[in-house]
Amino acid sequence: MSMNYIEANNIVLDIPVVDAARSIRTSLINQFAGGIIKNNKSGVSVRALDDVSLSLGKGDRVALIGHNGSGKTTLLRTLAGIYKPTTGAVTSHGRIISIFDPSVGLNVERTGRANIKTIAYFLGMSPSALAEHIDGIIDFCELGEFIDLPVRIYSAGMTVRLGFAVATALNPDILLLDEGIGAGDAKFAERARERLENFYSGIKCMVLASHSEDLLRSLCNKALLLEHGKAVMFGGVDEVLQRYHESNSQQ
Amino acid sequence: MDGLSGTRVKIMGEFEPKETFKYQLTSAIEDIIRGLRLWWLWYYLPVSEIQSRYRRTFLGPFWATISMGVFIAMIGLIYSSLWQVDISHFLPYLASGYIIWILISTIINEGTMTFIQHEHIVRNTVVPFSVFPIICVVRNLMLFLHHFTVYLFVAVIFSVAPGWGSLLFFPALVLVCITGFWVVLVLGIVSARFRDIPHFISSIILILLLLTPILFEADSLRGKFSLLVDWNILYHYIEILRAPLLGKFASALSWIMVSAFTIFSALAGLTVYAKYRTSIIFWL
Numbered sequence: 001m002s003m004n005y006i007e008a009n010n011i012v013l014d015i016p017v018v019d020a021a022r023s024i025r026t027s028l029i030n031q032f033a034g035g036i037i038k039n040n041k042s043g044v045s046v047r048a049l050d051d052v053s054l055s056l057g058k059g060d061r062v063a064l065i066g067h068n069g070s071g072k073t074t075l076l077r078t079l080a081g082i083y084k085p086t087t088g089a090v091t092s093h094g095r096i097i098s099i100f101d102p103s104v105g106l107n108v109e110r111t112g113r114a115n116i117k118t119i120a121y122f123l124g125m126s127p128s129a130l131a132e133h134i135d136g137i138i139d140f141c142e143l144g145e146f147i148d149l150p151v152r153i154y155s156a157g158m159t160v161r162l163g164f165a166v167a168t169a170l171n172p173d174i175l176l177l178d179e180g181i182g183a184g185d186a187k188f189a190e191r192a193r194e195r196l197e198n199f200y201s202g203i204k205c206m207v208l209a210s211h212s213e214d215l216l217r218s219l220c221n222k223a224l225l226l227e228h229g230k231a232v233m234f235g236g237v238d239e240v241l242q243r244y245h246e247s248n249s250q251q
Numbered sequence: 252m253d254g255l256s257g258t259r260v261k262i263m264g265e266f267e268p269k270e271t272f273k274y275q276l277t278s279a280i281e282d283i284i285r286g287l288r289l290w291w292l293w294y295y296l297p298v299s300e301i302q303s304r305y306r307r308t309f310l311g312p313f314w315a316t317i318s319m320g321v322f323i324a325m326i327g328l329i330y331s332s333l334w335q336v337d338i339s340h341f342l343p344y345l346a347s348g349y350i351i352w353i354l355i356s357t358i359i360n361e362g363t364m365t366f367i368q369h370e371h372i373v374r375n376t377v378v379p380f381s382v383f384p385i386i387c388v389v390r391n392l393m394l395f396l397h398h399f400t401v402y403l404f405v406a407v408i409f410s411v412a413p414g415w416g417s418l419l420f421f422p423a424l425v426l427v428c429i430t431g432f433w434v435v436l437v438l439g440i441v442s443a444r445f446r447d448i449p450h451f452i453s454s455i456i457l458i459l460l461l462l463t464p465i466l467f468e469a470d471s472l473r474g475k476f477s478l479l480v481d482w483n484i485l486y487h488y489i490e491i492l493r494a495p496l497l498g499k500f501a502s503a504l505s506w507i508m509v510s511a512f513t514i515f516s517a518l519a520g521l522t523v524y525a526k527y528r529t530s531i532i533f534w535l
Contacts, residue, residue, distance in 0.1 A: 016533050018444065080377055084529040100375040105296075109303035118299060122376045127291045150306075 003093050006056050006079060006174050006205065011088035013049040013078055013229075048074045049085070050229040056174075056205040063216040063237055064209040065244050066226035072209035075226065076100065076176050079207060094204065097124055097172030102163030102181050112147040112154070112162055113138070119166045133169040140165045140195065142188070161188060168192075168199040175206040180215050213241060272525065279525040286381030293382055297390035312397045320401045323349055330466060339409045341468075346405040347496040348465040350398040351489050355427065356456050358391045362435030363442040363449035370535045380531060381524075384435035388428050402496060413498045420495035423509075427488060430513045433520030440527050443534040459485060484512050 049071050056062060064072040077083045079090055080098035105122040106115055116137055120130045138147055141161045143154075151159055167181050181196065200206075200219060210216055216223065216237055223240035225233040233243050286293075305311040326349075327342040334341070365383045366373060373380065405411075442448040462479055464472060469480050469490075480486055487505040494501035 016530075018534055077374075082374065082377060083532060096377075098377055101371070104375045105372055107299060107303055109306045110299060114299060117295065121289075121292050121295065122372065122378065124377070 005058070005094065006054075006090070006092040006096070006207070008052060008054040008075075008079060008085075008090050009088055011049055011052050011078060011085040011090065012047070013074060013083055014045040014086045015048045015074075015083075017044045017046060048229050049078060051088075052226075052229070052231045053088075054079075054207075054224060054231070054234075056207065058204050060222055061203075061206045061208070061220040063220035063223040063240070064207060064226060065216065065223055065240055070226040071229040072226055073100070073178055074229075076178055076207060076209055080176050092174065094173035095171075096174040096176065097170050098176040099123060099167050099170075099181065100176075100178045102167045103159065106151065106159070106163070108152040109150055111150055112141065112143055115151055115162055116141075116166055119163055120169075123166060123170060125166075125170065137165045137169050140168075140191075142191075157188065164192060168195050170199075171202050173204045175203045175208075177206065177208045179210050180208070180212065180219075216241070275525040275528070276521065279521060279528055282379045282528060283381040283524075286379040286385055289378070289382055292378065293385040293389050296386050297393055300390060301393060312394060313400075315394065316397045316400055319350065319353065319398055320404070323401060323405070326466060334467060334471065336468070343402075343405050343409050343411045343497060344468065344493070345466065346402045347493045348489055350395065350402055351492045352460065352463070352465050353398060354391055354395040355431075355485065355488060356460065357394070358388060358431045358435060359438065360449075360453055360456055361387050361391070362431075362438040363452050365435055365439035366443045366531055366535060367439075367446075367449075373532060373535060380528060381436070384432050384439060387435045388431045391431075392428065406496070411496075411498060414500075416500040417495045417498055419500070420492060423491040423495060423501075426509055426513050427492065430488070430509075430516045433516040436520050437516075437523050440523055440531055443531055444527075463489065465489065484508060487512075 052071075052075060054062065054075075064075060066072050074083065076098070077100070078085055079092075080096065080100075081090070082098075102123075103115075103119055105118040107118065110118075116134065117130065120133075120137075125133070141147065143158060143161065146154065146158065151162070164181055206219070208216065208220055220237050223235065223237045224231055225240045225244055227247070233240055301312055305314065308314060310317065323342070323346050327338060327345050330345070331338040331341040362384065365387050366380070369383050372378065373383075438448065438452065442452075460466075463483055463485050464480060469486065472480050481504070487501075487508040490505045491501045491509050494505075
């Protein structure tokens with residue numbers, strides 16, 4: 001039986017603000033920050049997630065929708081296990097891959113080939129998995145002899161290809177993805193589409209946070225609306241986007 | 252095992268057996284074991300960092316080695332006439348002591364920055380935090396191997412005879428690395444929370460170089476200042492590595508002090524890590 005799921009039960013996450021002064025102007029900051037600022041004995045903290053529950057089974061692709069600072073990335077990081085919830089629990093089963101920055105660990109002084117190695121290790125590949133994929137990754141980058149030159153001399157588009165090629169070579173059961181995987185220039189994007197489709201088709205369930213509604217519509221079949229760290233609505237992508245726009249126009 | 256992901260059921264948060272210290276301890280130990288298993292990260296990353304630090308240089312990491320060689324030669328010449336000791340005796344002592352001092356002091360200094368420096372990676376990947384102290388120790392061990400050529404050079408010139416005691420160099424190095432890991436872990440955590448610590452440590456380290464028998468011999472301090480020798484834990488760590496390099500045995504006191512401190516650092520490190528592991532991310 002294949003069992004792949006990820007589940008969040010009533011998670012609350014308070015992020016302590018370490019060097020904030022006691023006299024912090026709570027009301028002013030509340031205007032900008034996502035969560036509610038608490039100022040108690042244990043210091044100042046921001047409630048970044050407030051009683052959020054989410055349950056994904058096979059085939060669920062959930063879009064996280066909300067303003068900047070509404071808790072989308074924080075929720076992804078909590079699901080990934082980077083943040084431990086203050087209360088509540090996250091349960092998961094399956095190979096989770098979290099892609100928050102497809103070029104994490106990039107060192108521009110080193111060659112493309114060396115960076116592929118670093119990025120792959122940080123995104124969760126082992127040396128044996130990398131050995132299996134490295135030729136495909138390098139082929140796909142289409143960087144020719146540039147692959148053995150320092151990334152410092154690459155164009156922005158060329159640099160993006162490295163992370164893209166590595167990220168799409170992974171095959172997770174569960175994917176946690178922030179802002180999609182960029183593909184760089186248009187000519188490359190054409191070839192990238194096919195590879196992306198292959199990549200997404202292998203995924204059993206996914207949580208995607210993005211501001212691109214086209215991306216969310218094309219990849220997701222459910223959506224969660226977050227406001228100030230609270231889950232406001234869960235449903236179809238179009239319904240939730242509609243509600244999101246309504247609440248925007250009211251303000 | 253495939254990198255950072257696992258297929259077992261993973262639960263974090265309240266459904267765990269209640270947040271007892273025993274539970275925190277188990278997860279801290281698990282985290283460290285996972286970190287140790289990611290050998291490709293802690294081997295490849297230091298290599299990568301060292302290579303990019305010395306990119307496009309002809310001598311690479313040997314630049315540090317050469318400047319150290321010149322420093323040791325100069326200090327050796329001046330101090331041996333200052334203390335009026337035989338240079339063929341003093342220079343091997345100084346060379347071995349100084350490269351060991353650089354190993355230990357750089358681990359401590361860089362250790363304070365271990366989480367701060369890798370903030371972006373900590374925030375955006377699920378790498379166990381214990382990997383970063385391992386990276387710090389491994390990188391400095393690699394640089395130590397480069398600096399070791401200075402000692403070898405001096406040892407050959409002054410024909411330092413290795414003895415049976417020399418074999419103890421390897422267990423001594425293991426103890427230094429184990430202690431180094433725990434010290435870096437604790438300093439990294441404390442420094443992430445209190446940003447004054449890295450500055451404090453680097454000024455203390457400078458003073459300790461002058462107070463610890465490295466540029467002078469321990470015997471010249473005995474008597475009035477013997478406290479600086481007998482109770483200086485850094486001296487004992489240096490001594491268990493230095494004595495083998497000079498073909499001698501370090502004193503039993505040094506081995507006892509080092510063993511005791513290694514155990515203490517492991518217990519203290521594990522306690523701190525268990526208690527604050529999940530808070531580190533909020534302090535970065």
